[in-house]
Amino acid sequence: MSEKTNRFLPYMRQDRLPHIFCPGCGNGAVMNAFLEAMEKAEMDFDNIAMVSGIGCSSRIPGYINCDSLHTTHGRALTFATGLKIANKDLDVVVFSGDGDAASIGGNHLIHAARRNLNITMICINNNIYGMTGGQVSPTSPKGIVATTAPYGNYDTPFKLAELVAGAGASYSARWTTVEMENLVLSIKTALKNPGFSFVEVVTLCPTYFGRKNNLKTPTAMAAVMKANTVFKSAAERMSEKELKDKIVVGEFANKQRDELSEVLEKFSIENSGGKTAVNSAYETEF
Amino acid sequence: MIIINEDLCKGCHLCLFMCYKNVYAISSEINKKGVQLPFVKFEERCTKCGTCEVACPDQAITVDLPDNWWMDKDNDINFNPHFAKGRK
Ligand SMILES: Cc1ncc(C[n+]2csc(CCOP(=O)(O)OP(=O)(O)O)c2C)c(N)n1
Ligand code: SF4
Ligand code: SF4
Ligand code: SF4
Ligand SMILES: [Mg+2]
Numbered sequence: 001m002s003e004k005t006n007r008f009l010p011y012m013r014q015d016r017l018p019h020i021f022c023p024g025c026g027n028g029a030v031m032n033a034f035l036e037a038m039e040k041a042e043m044d045f046d047n048i049a050m051v052s053g054i055g056c057s058s059r060i061p062g063y064i065n066c067d068s069l070h071t072t073h074g075r076a077l078t079f080a081t082g083l084k085i086a087n088k089d090l091d092v093v094v095f096s097g098d099g100d101a102a103s104i105g106g107n108h109l110i111h112a113a114r115r116n117l118n119i120t121m122i123c124i125n126n127n128i129y130g131m132t133g134g135q136v137s138p139t140s141p142k143g144i145v146a147t148t149a150p151y152g153n154y155d156t157p158f159k160l161a162e163l164v165a166g167a168g169a170s171y172s173a174r175w176t177t178v179e180m181e182n183l184v185l186s187i188k189t190a191l192k193n194p195g196f197s198f199v200e201v202v203t204l205c206p207t208y209f210g211r212k213n214n215l216k217t218p219t220a221m222a223a224v225m226k227a228n229t230v231f232k233s234a235a236e237r238m239s240e241k242e243l244k245d246k247i248v249v250g251e252f253a254n255k256q257r258d259e260l261s262e263v264l265e266k267f268s269i270e271n272s273g274g275k276t277a278v279n280s281a282y283e284t285e286f
Numbered sequence: 287m288i289i290i291n292e293d294l295c296k297g298c299h300l301c302l303f304m305c306y307k308n309v310y311a312i313s314s315e316i317n318k319k320g321v322q323l324p325f326v327k328f329e330e331r332c333t334k335c336g337t338c339e340v341a342c343p344d345q346a347i348t349v350d351l352p353d354n355w356w357m358d359k360d361n362d363i364n365f366n367p368h369f370a371k372g373r374k
Contacts, residue, residue, distance in 0.1 A: 024298030028343025
């Protein structure tokens, strides 16, 4: 085949395209960024298993031509934990939305970070529940209008990358879809990092977030997002007031420590002389 | 060369926003899908940085494919040494 095609299409299930994401939705761009990072990290595409929960962002694994698990809402990390412990050699990647990861799956998120299992999680934070029609999520900024906050949101949002770093993840970062280069390099680092790696990608949901908050076009949203982005090093020198409505980007954790699947394997070799994880349906005894 | 796939483009115009060289412009016509397609207006400005390819959410943009490292000499798109090393 010599016809020119987009460089990401060979990795995708092309019969399902165009995908269901709305025009300008950030999910498609995050998918590209992941594929580019995977190429840059020289990963084996056939060894990747993708796990996702429910949401617009969680549909990404369905468009990528690799093994994937589309699980229940908020539980992607639990399925991923089982998968990784059963087959330690798989490269497990979790795609999750902000609602999926931080509200219904909030506990799974902090405990996965605490246990430091070697998986990569990409959390697509569009600050809203996209799939169900624009309800507030735990990351919705103060003051935004949403279906369940018609007079504005009064809650203080979670800062996911900081939360996960605080919970003990060995890699945690936040980027936006308007700075692709940093995002790609960060996903590359996350893929290579042996431990729980979390990349929060702040992105656009023009259909629900934009429409309800007077940002009528994807480009208007992207312009606002770009103007509100501050690097972590600059943010450290800014006051609380100046940081209002700003998106702080950068790496919040990058420090290796004991990884769960290694620890488990070591423990079982020491105590029972072999691996305890059985990764075959036909083998029932250790 | 820059190619925009008309079947995949949904007309979000993020390519116009993301290209730092302002290579793209919006056409005045609307196609049968109701999309105002972008088109390449100033190709000579393009530095082949590839940002628009990654930023296009609909995988609609192709920039000079043969320059990509994973294309072999025959421009075989299926050739990628890291695509399949066999299952572990
Ligand atoms: C157990 C359960 N509760 C609620 C829902 C309804 N539901 C589906 S998607 C979703 C929110 C998704 O939001 P998010 O994770 O932010 O993804 P997005 O669509 O924004 O990408 C909810 C509440 C569900 N499918 N299952
Ligand atoms: S509703 Fe929002 S998150 Fe879902 S596909 Fe549309 S733009 Fe994307
Ligand atoms: S970014 Fe892609 S989908 Fe959006 S207008 Fe440009 S070519 Fe079309
Ligand atoms: S490759 Fe870079 S310079 Fe060329 S059109 Fe795309 S974004 Fe613009
Ligand atoms: Mg969301």
